[in-house]
Every structure is written in C-alpha cells, then in structure tokens.
Amino acid sequence: MMKKKITLKNVIKYTLIYSLLILISFVILSPVVWIIGSSFNPGSSVFSSTLIPKNPTIQHYIDLFTETEYPLWFLNTLKVATMNMIVSVIITTLTAYAFSRFRFRGRKQGMMTILVLQMFPSILAMTAMYVLLTKLHLINTHIGLVIVYATGQIPFNTWLVKGYLDAIPRSLDEAAKIDGASNITILTKIIMPLSKPILVFVALQNFVGPWFDFIFPQLVLRGADKKTLAMGLFNWIKDRQANQFTLFAAGAILVAIPITLLYAYFQKHIVEGLSAGATKG
Amino acid sequence: MSKSKKAALYSTVFMGLGQLYNKDWIKGIFFMLIEIITLINIFNGTVAHSIWGVITLGETRGVKGDHSINLMIDGIITLMLLAFVVIIFVFNIKDAKKARENIENGKMAKKPIEYLKFIRNRYFAHILLMPSIVLIIFFTLLPILFTFLIAFTNYSIPYHIPPGNLVDWVGFKNFIKLFKMEEWAGTIWTVGLWTIIWAIITTVLNYFAGLGLALLTNAKGVKLKKVWRTLFILPYAIPAFISLLIFRLVFMGPGPVNSTLLNIGVISEKIPFLSDHTLAKVMVILVYCWTGAPYWMALMSGTLTNIDKSLYEAAEIDGASKWQQFYKITVPMVLFQTAPLLIMTFAHNFNNFGMIYLLTTGDPVNANLKYAGSTDILISWIYKMTLEKRQFGMAAAVTILIFVFVASMAIYSFRKTKSFKEEDMIQ
Known part of the structure; x- marks a missing residue:
C-alpha cells in the first residue's frame, strides 16, 4: 500500500472534511441534546430551560405517570x-x-x-x-x-x-x-x-x-x-x-x-x- | 325460441326465474331475494326519497328539518347500491343463459357445492381483493366522490351548516369565486405558487444534501465512517412528529437559539425566525432538509458502494482527474438510480401537510390571504378551511384542483416507469 504523504493539499482537504463532519454533527445533535436536557430541567417553561440543567430532576418523568x-x-x-x-x-x-x-x-x-x-x-x-x-x-x-x-x-x-x-x-x-x-x-x-x-x-x-x-x-x-x-x-x-x-x-x-x-x-x-x-x- | 334464450328472458323478467327454470334452486332463490329486496326499497319510497335527497338536499329548515349532508351521503350510497344491483342483474341473465346452454349440450348443471368450488377457483383473486375493495370503496372512493359533490355546494358557516340550515347546490360558483373574486384569487395564486416553489426547492435541496452527506461519509481516508453515518442517519430515525415540534420550540421567539445568541452578544434583538413572512419560509425549507436529507443519504450510500470500481480504474488510466471522475461517473450513476423517485417525492412534498402544520401551523398570519398564513401550502390551507373555518364548499373546490394536478402527474410518470410497462416480462 502506498503511504500517505503529508502534503499541504492533504492537510487542507482533511481539515475541510472533518470540520464539515463536525459542523453537521453539531447541527444534528444540538436539538436532540437540548430536548433531552430540557426534560431534566426543573420548571415548565421554555424560557428557563438551559442546555445542561443546573439542578437536574427526574420530576417530569414521575409526573408523567402520576399526574x-x-x-x-x-x-x-x-x-x-x-x-x-x-x-x-x-x-x-x-x-x-x-x-x-x-x-x-x-x-x-x-x-x-x-x-x-x-x-x-x-x-x-x-x-x-x-x-x-x-x-x-x-x-x-x-x-x-x-x-x-x-x-x-x-x-x-x-x-x-x-x-x-x-x-x-x-x-x-x-x-x-x-x-x-x-x-x-x-x-x-x-x-x-x-x-x-x-x-x-x-x-x-x-x-x-x-x-x-x-x-x-x-x-x-x-x-x-x-x-x-x-x-x-x-x-x-x-x-x-x-x-x-x-x-x-x-x-x-x-x-x-x-x-x-x-x-x-x-x-x-x-x-x-x-x-x-x-x-x- | 331456443331454451337458453328462454332462460335468459325469464331472468330478465324477474331475477332468478331463469335459474329456477334451469332447476338451479339455490342460485335462483338467491337472485330472487336480491330482486325482492330491491323492489321493496323501490316501492316503499326509500330509493325515491334518496334520489329526492341528492337532488334537493332537503327542503325543510330547522333542527328537526332535513339534514342536507346526511341526505347527500344516503343518496350516494343508494346510487352505488343500485349500480351494484344492475351489475348483478346483467350477470344473472348471462348466467341463466349459459347454464341452460350447458344443460342442452348434455352437461349437468353444477351442484351448489361444486359451484362454490368453481367460484373459489375461478374468482380466487377477486375473493382475495374483497377486503381491500370494500374498504377502498367506502373509505376512499366514497369520500372522494363526496368531496367532489361538496365542491358544488355552499356548505359553509354561518348560513349553510346542518342541522338547522340547508345546503344548496350552487353549480360552478365556488370555482368562479376562486379565480374571479379578488381575495380568493389572490390567495390561491399566492399559496399555489408557494406550494410549487416549496415542493421544487425541498425536493432538490434534500436530494443534493443527501448526496453531499453520502459522498462526505464515503470519502476516501475518512476515519470512523460508520460512526458518522449512524450519526447522520439519526434525524431519519427520530420520528418527524417529535423533531418538528422540537424545532418549533427551538426557533420560537424566546426559544434557546435566540436566548443563546443574545447571551453571547451576537445579536441585540430577537430574530423572528418563525414570525417573519420570508424568514419563516426559509426556516421550514431548512428544517425539512434536516429531517429529509438523511433518507437520501441512506439510499445513495448503498448506490455509491455498488458502483463498479473498474469504472474508476479505467478512468484513472485514461488520465481523468478526481473531479472529472466525480462528475462523469459518480454523479450520473447515482442520479440514474435514484432519479425515478424524484417525481414521487415531489408529489409527496407538494402535499406534505405535517411539515408545515407541525412547524409553523402555517403562520405567520398574512392579512392579504383568506384563511391562510404565509407558510401555508395548499393542503394545510384546505385543512384550516375545513377544520377551523368550516368553509367546506371552497375547501372541496381547491381539493379537486389539487387532485387533478397531482393525479395527472402521477399517471404520466407511472406510465413511463418500467415496472408498469414490463411487469409481465418478469414472469
């Protein structure tokens, strides 16, 4: 197998490809992460929910079944x-x-x-x-x-x-x-x-x-x-x-x-x- | 007069008589019963009342008066049943004649059990199709027929909603209104144009975004291909119902995107993602790309890996650059295999109700449009007219227009597909 040469062209190419891959992953994952985070957020409104909850709670999951x-x-x-x-x-x-x-x-x-x-x-x-x-x-x-x-x-x-x-x-x-x-x-x-x-x-x-x-x-x-x-x-x-x-x-x-x-x-x-x-x- | 003609004549005079003449008792009684039931309904006025109902749609107002819509449905059902009886009638004459001919030729008439067996073998396919036929007649064809009829009535609030009020036939008035009356004409052209733009852009954008994703995850030298692919297929696996509602919240005025951007100081005012007329349209298209592109990626990844490697080798020997290989081999190969799906997808996007309704409910409200918001496409406009505004007549008229448009496109495209033309060649 041919060994890959580290050329400037290759470096640019792979930086580009990987940054694209990461960017797309971010676009795909962020709404998913946000909704998961929100489900552990205390309170009930969109305003107060943050991406990573400060005081995570599973109260909403309990409420689903009891309330x-x-x-x-x-x-x-x-x-x-x-x-x-x-x-x-x-x-x-x-x-x-x-x-x-x-x-x-x-x-x-x-x-x-x-x-x-x-x-x-x-x-x-x-x-x-x-x-x-x-x-x-x-x-x-x-x-x-x-x-x-x-x-x-x-x-x-x-x-x-x-x-x-x-x-x-x-x-x-x-x-x-x-x-x-x-x-x-x-x-x-x-x-x-x-x-x-x-x-x-x-x-x-x-x-x-x-x-x-x-x-x-x-x-x-x-x-x-x-x-x-x-x-x-x-x-x-x-x-x-x-x-x-x-x-x-x-x-x-x-x-x-x-x-x-x-x-x-x-x-x-x-x-x-x-x-x-x-x-x- | 030959005996077979006699049998046919008897069956014409009264269904089943010919069969009795042939000494085929069970079938004869069966046909007679059908005729008797039909006659009873004709003489006791049920049929006449149904037909009167369809023609007049009721004449007495008031809560205890006539219910136009029920009269219409009853009328359609009666007419359908009558057509069915006519078919049985014709069959009954032919059957009597045929059976008599067999008897004259010395063949024994079939015994009932034998006859049932014969039917089972001869009409096996029809028996298999029975459940589908019944369901489709009652829950697809009948509703479509009904919708077509409604388009020629003034069924709408406030003055023409039963019970209590009557619905009347109005001829082509709804269609004339739709194209001649300014507020309606303005709406149907604006919404119709946006629907076509929406269907074209989303189909093309999703298609090429999917191609991009497939190429990216198949690119030479990329590590962890499987991980990327699984990650990118995620939006397809997450139910659209949920992801769309999530996006509705994400891009809300006070939603997380705006608050994050405000916090880090990129913007000083909230961006009206879903409440600006133009921006909302861009947003529905982009969000659809998020949910729609992975489907194409999955399809195209398969196609990509199936492309014959020797094609590339040959190209390399001939001195083709990577770029040339890409757009002379890869792109045409993928297009060739997946393009037939594009027309189907276009038709689907044209009527993609869920996308619009879940994300924006057709909002923002547009004062220039009658009963429609800025992002409403034809089908969501119809939905609003039907369920919220109760303008059934106008909604049905628009429905007919959509149906004619989409159906003619479908027939045209299917006539061209191989599977329809060549299907008998497979066997």
Missing part, C-alpha cells in the same frame, strides 16, 4: 398501533398477492386506480370520513381509527409489496401447485416466508404510524379516555407559550426511544424496503 394521563394515552396508542399493524399486513398481503400472481379481468384498471388513489391524501377527504364514521357508529372508537389508517395505507403498500412479490420466481408456485398445494398454502408457505423483509417493513410502518399521527385522532376520537399519544403531546405545546414544555420533552423522549430502537433493530429491512420502493415503485 397526567400519559399511561392511558400510551396504552390506547399501543392498542391502535397493534391492531393497525395486523389488519394492514393481512389486507396488503392479500391484495398484493392477487395483483402479482393472478391475471383477471379489471386487473390493470384496478392497479391504475390504486396508483391514482395513492396520490390523494386522506386528509383531503376528512369531512366525508367524519360523516361516514358517524353513520356507521364508528366515531369515537379505536376501530374507526384503525379502519381509516388501514384503508389509507392500502394503495402505497400494495404497490410496494406487489413489486417485491413480482421478483419471486413463479416457478416456485408452479412446482408447489403440481404437488397439489392450494393457493392459500402457496401464499402462507412459500410467498410469505420469502417476502419477509418487505412484510416486516410494512408491519413496522403501520405500527409506528399511529404513534405520531395527530390528525386523524383529532377527527375520529372525541372522549378524553380515547386519546392517543400524539394528540396529547401536541396539545401540551400547541399554544404560543408552550406551557407544558418540559412535560412534553419527557413524554416525547419516552416514546421516541423505543421507536428509534425499533428502527435501529430492523434497519436492514428498512433499507431493503426503501430500495424496493426505489427500484420497483
């Missing part, structure tokens, strides 16, 4: 997220399987419809959804919220999973069919295991989504006992003074940590899902 409805919100969200994950994965898998493996009348039109619908943000149909959910007596229920989420994700994720399934050789299905396997067996025993990465990606997305959505809960849920986390957290700092700021900081950190860890753990699947979306989407 506020944070645990209830947490459980509500966990319930919605889990239901949404299960329902969405099942529906998406069935739909993608049908589009990928069967040739039937209306298939192309169906896929085109899905593509166009994917472009229509669900927020835009809020009024109608509200009226419909009321009619079906699903307003102020978690099921209603799950239905809204699970429907909203169908177009995009179907397209994503279908792309992935297309890449699984059809000869596998055919071999199984000759051995007498039914369509359902092929789906559960061959297709699903082979498409695990993309299914994990879809499951993760649908699990994480409800934790940070405050739009649809506001539309669907009315009662205080039904509230989800994002709604509650957002309300704490919505107004100009951000009254419950330190509580928000503590609450946000508590929920961000597990989610960030989940992402880190499933990193491989996420990268795969992202690039599947990139090349086949």
